[in-house]
Amino acid sequence: DADVTQTPRNRITKTGKRIMLECSQTKGHDRMYWYRQDPGLGLRLIYYSFDVKDINKGEISDGYSVSRQAQAKFSLSLESAIPNQTALYFCATSDASGGADTQYFGPGTRLTVL
């Protein structure tokens, strides 16, 4: 089984709808992240959480919110989706216990906002 899972894998929604993307991990890591990837712009950090009680904004958090329900679960919400939020969304985890904070990515969610 995959260490980092994301649901749904694909989602098409309409402008103004609320949508939630979910991430679960079995790696036992404390740190979790949400990124979006757009062609030509690379990976950009939306939110990150170092533990259940610690949530922080990344470089592009406007229009998004998150919830850390447990050590293993981290959800991303779009309160009112807009077309420019169409992108690939990735969850990642890390444990920061080694020499560097290696991040491991999930399979991604392809989101289309019409």
Add this chain to the structure above:
Amino acid sequence: EDQVTQSPEALRLQEGESSSLNCSYTVSGLRGLFWYRQDPGKGPEFLFTLYSAGEEKEKERLKATLTKKESFLHITAPKPEDSATYLCAVQARYSGGSNYKLTFGKGTLLTVNP
């Protein structure tokens, strides 16, 4: 500000034709340099972490090396299944809890023809 530049943007090889991908970086104190492989529509797959100049790591046909200004991903006798986008990222030694941050390059799209 940390910066990562990958070259070339795209590389087309014949099966068995060895080559190298370049990752040039600027960072105020390197904590780690990471290589990932990403297949279309999928999440980045972790390959290597390099910590200091002179370090080398190998995995099958891939070998990553690191200097103070750049990293190379050498591909020896590539096969068509090595076709993917290869991403480089750096992590800096920040104070104040910011040492999780990854700065990604735009990637190199590698195509290996049979």
